[in-house]
Amino acid sequence: MVVTPKRSPFMLVVHAITFLLVATWFLPTLGLFVTSIRDRDQISVSGWWTALTGATQSKVFRAPGADGQKEQGGAFVISAHVFNGGQGRVSAFGISSLAPRAYQPGQSVSLRDGSVLTLRADGILTIESAKRITRRRGQRVFLEATLPPRFTLENYGEVIGAENLSQSFFNSLAVAVPATVFPIIIAAFAAYALAWMEFPGRRVVLVGVVGLLVVPIQMTLIPLLTVYNQIGAYWGGATKSYLGIWMAHTGFGLPLAIYLLHNYMAGLPKEVIEAARVDGATHLELFYKIVLPLSFPALASLAIFQFLWVWNDLLVAIVFLGAGDEHLVLTGRLNNLLCTHGGRWHILAASAFVTIAVPLCVFFGLQRYLVRGLLAGAVK
Amino acid sequence: MEQLILGLLAATLGVGGSVAYFFIANSILDRIYPVSTSSSNPKIQSLLTRNMRISGAVRPWLFVLPALLFLTTFLVYPIVKTAQLSFFDASNGRFVAFDNWQWLFFDAGFHEAMLNNTLWLIVVPTLATFLGLVIAGLTDRIWWGRIAQSVVLMPMAISFVGASVIWKFVYDYRAEGGQQIGLLNAIVVFFGGEPQAWITLYFWNNFFLMVILIWMQAGFAMVILAAALRAVPEETIEAAVIDGAGPVHIFFRIKIPQIWGAIGVVWTTITILVLKVFDIVFALTNAQWNTEVLANLMFSWMFRGGGHFGRGAAIALVIMLLVIPIMIWNIRRANLEMKDH
Numbered sequence: 235m236v237v238t239p240k241r242s243p244f245m246l247v248v249h250a251i252t253f254l255l256v257a258t259w260f261l262p263t264l265g266l267f268v269t270s271i272r273d274r275d276q277i278s279v280s281g282w283w284t285a286l287t288g289a290t291q292s293k294v295f296r297a298p299g300a301d302g303q304k305e306q307g308g309a310f311v312i313s314a315h316v317f318n319g320g321q322g323r324v325s326a327f328g329i330s331s332l333a334p335r336a337y338q339p340g341q342s343v344s345l346r347d348g349s350v351l352t353l354r355a356d357g358i359l360t361i362e363s364a365k366r367i368t369r370r371r372g373q374r375v376f377l378e379a380t381l382p383p384r385f386t387l388e389n390y391g392e393v394i395g396a397e398n399l400s401q402s403f404f405n406s407l408a409v410a411v412p413a414t415v416f417p418i419i420i421a422a423f424a425a426y427a428l429a430w431m432e433f434p435g436r437r438v439v440l441v442g443v444v445g446l447l448v449v450p451i452q453m454t455l456i457p458l459l460t461v462y463n464q465i466g467a468y469w470g471g472a473t474k475s476y477l478g479i480w481m482a483h484t485g486f487g488l489p490l491a492i493y494l495l496h497n498y499m500a501g502l503p504k505e506v507i508e509a510a511r512v513d514g515a516t517h518l519e520l521f522y523k524i525v526l527p528l529s530f531p532a533l534a535s536l537a538i539f540q541f542l543w544v545w546n547d548l549l550v551a552i553v554f555l556g557a558g559d560e561h562l563v564l565t566g567r568l569n570n571l572l573c574t575h576g577g578r579w580h581i582l583a584a585s586a587f588v589t590i591a592v593p594l595c596v597f598f599g600l601q602r603y604l605v606r607g608l609l610a611g612a613v614k
Numbered sequence: 615m616e617q618l619i620l621g622l623l624a625a626t627l628g629v630g631g632s633v634a635y636f637f638i639a640n641s642i643l644d645r646i647y648p649v650s651t652s653s654s655n656p657k658i659q660s661l662l663t664r665n666m667r668i669s670g671a672v673r674p675w676l677f678v679l680p681a682l683l684f685l686t687t688f689l690v691y692p693i694v695k696t697a698q699l700s701f702f703d704a705s706n707g708r709f710v711a712f713d714n715w716q717w718l719f720f721d722a723g724f725h726e727a728m729l730n731n732t733l734w735l736i737v738v739p740t741l742a743t744f745l746g747l748v749i750a751g752l753t754d755r756i757w758w759g760r761i762a763q764s765v766v767l768m769p770m771a772i773s774f775v776g777a778s779v780i781w782k783f784v785y786d787y788r789a790e791g792g793q794q795i796g797l798l799n800a801i802v803v804f805f806g807g808e809p810q811a812w813i814t815l816y817f818w819n820n821f822f823l824m825v826i827l828i829w830m831q832a833g834f835a836m837v838i839l840a841a842a843l844r845a846v847p848e849e850t851i852e853a854a855v856i857d858g859a860g861p862v863h864i865f866f867r868i869k870i871p872q873i874w875g876a877i878g879v880v881w882t883t884i885t886i887l888v889l890k891v892f893d894i895v896f897a898l899t900n901a902q903w904n905t906e907v908l909a910n911l912m913f914s915w916m917f918r919g920g921g922h923f924g925r926g927a928a929i930a931l932v933i934m935l936l937v938i939p940i941m942i943w944n945i946r947r948a949n950l951e952m953k954d955h
Contacts, residue, residue: 244861245755252752255745256762259769259829262780265797269783281795291793408621415625419632420680427677432670437952439678444948446689448941450890452912452930454692456699456923459916460706476620480628485688488681517673518640546773548893549913565775569897572779579783579795586779590772597771601764604771608837 270583273384277579285383290325292334293379297351297359297372312361316353316377327353327377334376345373353377389584399588401560402567406592408476409551409563410544413483414537420484421491422533426521428492429499430507440496446489455553458482462554474556482554483547487540494539494610498532499525535607538600542593564589632680639676643669693934699927706923714928724929727906730820731889731936734907737821739884742828743877746835750843751865753836763840767833774830774893781826782898787811814903823905826894831887835880842876843869882940889933908933 268282279291295316303310316324326335329343329351337343339355349363353375361373394400427433428440462478502525510520526533548565555561562570568589575581597604647665651658703710718724749766753759769777786796790809794800799809812822846869854868870877892909899905901914912929915922 248752249756252749252756252762255749255752256765259766259832261797262784262829263768266780266783278795280793281797281800283797283800404618408617411621412625412628416628416632419629420684423636424678424681427674431674431677433674436674439682440952441945441948442685445941445945446685448886448937448944449689449693450886450909450930450933450937452890452909453696453934454689456916456927456930457692457695458688460923476617476624480624481684482688485684488684489689492681516640516644517677518637542771546776548773548775548896553916565773565893568773568775568779569893572775572782572897573900579786582779583783586776590776593771593773593776594768597768598764601767605767605837608834609841 266583266586269579270389270587271385271387272389272580273386274389274580276381276384277583278577280381285385290378290380293377295359295375295377297361297375299370299372300367301370302372303361303363303367308364310349310363310365310367312367312372314359315357316359316375317357317379317381320381322357322379322381324353324355324357325378325380327375329373329375331374331376335378351375389580390588393581393584393588398559399564399567399585402562402564403588405555405561406545406563406565409479409483409555410541412476412480413487413544414541416480416484417487417491417540418533418536421488421495421536422526422529423521424488425492425495425499426517426525428496429502430520430525431517443489443492443496447493449489451486451549454486455549459553474554474558474561476555479550479554482550483544486550487543491536491540494536494607495529495532497610498529502528531603531606532610534600534603535610538596538603539607542596545593635680636677640673643672643676647672696927696930697934699923700931702924702927704922704924710924714924717925718928718932723901723906723911726904727908727911730904730906731908733820734824734827734888735885738824738827738831738888739881741824742831742884743835743839743881745828745832746837746880747839747870747877749832750836750840751869754840754843755861763833763836766836769830770833772830774826774891775897777826777830778894778897781822781829782813785812785822813899816904819899819903819905823894823898827888827891831884835884838876838880839873842873846872882943886937886940889936 265282268285269277272282272285276285293316295314297314298312302314303312305311316322324339326338328334328336329345330336337353339353342350342352345351345361347363347367347369348365349361349367351359351361351373353359357379359375361367428436462474466475506524506528507520510524515523546565547563548569551563551566555563557566557570568585571582571585647669649662649666649669651662699706700714701709701711703713749762753762756762783795784797785799786794787799787809788794788796794803794809796809798812803809813819815822850868850872851864854864859868890909892907892913895901895905895907895910896913901907901910908929912926912933915926915929
């Protein structure tokens with residue numbers, strides 16, 4: 235390692251640039267998360283960063299007119315709360331659009347008809363007049379106020395209940411679990427054979443697997459969809475079924491699974507295997523008693539990768555499971571919401587977070603295995 | 615909820631079934647061609663040897679058979695079939711020879727997609743690899759490097775659609791004068807600029823979409839390249855230090871030349887992903903404002919107006935052809951590695 239003094243200007247630059255880069259990577263996700271727990275009205279009027287510090291806004295409030303006046307102690311009074319019962323602090327106000335911040339909270343202003351208007355910092359507005367107030371339309375008051383950020387879990391409630399996200403959650407889980415487990419089992423046996431058994435054609439299969447690793451899924455969709463449709467028509471049942479998507483994901487996931495597991499198994503210490511063979515172990519026993527337990531790290535990495543891949547997948551789900559409401563997986567549902575609820579961020583943010591909650595948990599909990607898998611060549 | 619139970623049941627059955635297959639197939643093989651016996655009759659011994667040979671030759675195929683079946687059914691057959699289908703009409707009924715290809719050659723949507731894909735292919739792998747390299751190099755030297763790497767890697771775990779929502783929020787646009795709630799426009803306004811509807815700006819919107827993919831893939835590049843950097847032999851670095859080289863010089867002149875292999879792997883892997891990605895464009899713009907890419911175009915033609923499978927197949931084949939150079943390179947490398955075994 236090159237030794238540089240810890241506090242040299244060079245290290246400072248390193249820290250600074252790294253911080254900028256990390257911030258760029260972190261802020262977008264943070265923004266969406268903060269938005270998902272914000273009050274829905276606040277989302278559309280102030281940036282999410284203000285929720286962490288408090289937002290100053292300009293508002294226009296129209297006080298009640300002559301109908302709202304009451305007679306109190308010899309004077310006629312109109313009173314109102316500019317925050318409509320909510321919280322806030324007025325920092326400045328005005329009665330003309332030309333000077334919207336002319337007055338401090340607590341000050342009194344004389345209006346044209348002789349009445350006196352006072353706006354307090356806590357938002358209570360009073361207009362007092364000795365004689366009856368005659369103007370029918372209420373006085374417009376311009377004010378600058380700081381609204382405290384309001385956090386809530388309502389958005390999540392709405393999204394899980396009304397938008398049928400919980401159904402999609404279970405759909406995603408129902409697709410992902412078998413689609414993770416099948417390929418691993420099948421690949422484990424194949425990888426063992428490719429690593430520790432001698433047979434002609436072994437190299438051809440391996441080379442084939444490597445080649446298949448990069449094949450784009452688009453090449454497989456049309457024929458498979460046609461076949462599924464034909465099978466479905468023959469059996470008279472629905473063409474889009476869970477069995478179909480499980481099989482498809484198994485097929486798509488096998489090249490990577492075999493590649494990863496083969497590399498790992500081939501790297502296991504030869505002596506252990508040889509010793510067991512000498513002791514008379516059959517290949518099957520070798521497999522499930524020695525090689526499989528030793529391959530646990532690779533199996534774990536593979537499981538995580540396959541699970542994330544299937545959970546995050548959109549294309550295969552739409553094609554093989556359909557976009558019908560009850561079959562939609564989380565990614566499909568989120569995509570729909572993007573199209574139909576374009577600007578309603580309180581819904582979009584909460585939905586997005588429900589969708590990415592599971593992958594994030596998997597990531598933070600099992601990052602070690604994810605990294606190891608990446609290093610072993612797990613890429614799709 | 616029923617689907618979940620169905621899923622768990624299927625998983626158990628599937629696992630149980632496959633395991634059962636392997637064990638049963640193995641037993642049957644051993645039944646037919648037994649390899650051990652208590653007798654010491656020499657004739658039986660030679661029979662055993664013969665059995666061992668036969669079962670030794672058959673057994674591997676038992677192990678790989680399910681995998682081969684799945685691979686053939688779900689990958690090899692469809693690839694060949696899709697190539698064939700590109701010469702057929704919309705519902706795969708009539709053979710139309712080069713009609714689809716002729717249409718493709720002149721189609722405006724295809725031109726737009728090819729142009730955009732070229733941009734994507736040039737920008738995304740390069741920037742993602744470069745950023746991954748920079749972050750790997752930087753985080754290696756600081757005490758909070760692990761946390762930084764974790765943050766940068768995190769976007770790899772989420773779906774493309776999720777990332778699209780996150781960035782759509784960053785790119786949000788409000789008319790000038792209104793309070794900006796999108797981070798990018800807020801920054802632009804803060805520095806005195808005018809807010810823009812970034813995703814709708816012709817030509818430049820592609821780059822804003824690319825940012826999403828770069829954001830997601832730089833972490834992958836970082837992980838691979840960080841490991842590669844750590845694997846650079848100490849002696850080469852020490853020699854440079856003795857010669858008086860500074861850290862920057864060492865990074866660019868000593869370390870990077872020795873990790874070209876890893877850079878190549880990262881670069882090609884991301885390239886393939888760029889060709890396959892359809893979710894980002896599909897979710898954010900659905901090809902409006904000239905953002906069409908091949909993967910999205912193929913999807914459109916698969917389902918547009920009932921679906922034109924012939925054209926969809928042609929487009930898929932184009933994607934495949936673009937991937938083939940990388941496939942050959944990978945196969946060559948794998949072959950070389952296997953020769954060393």
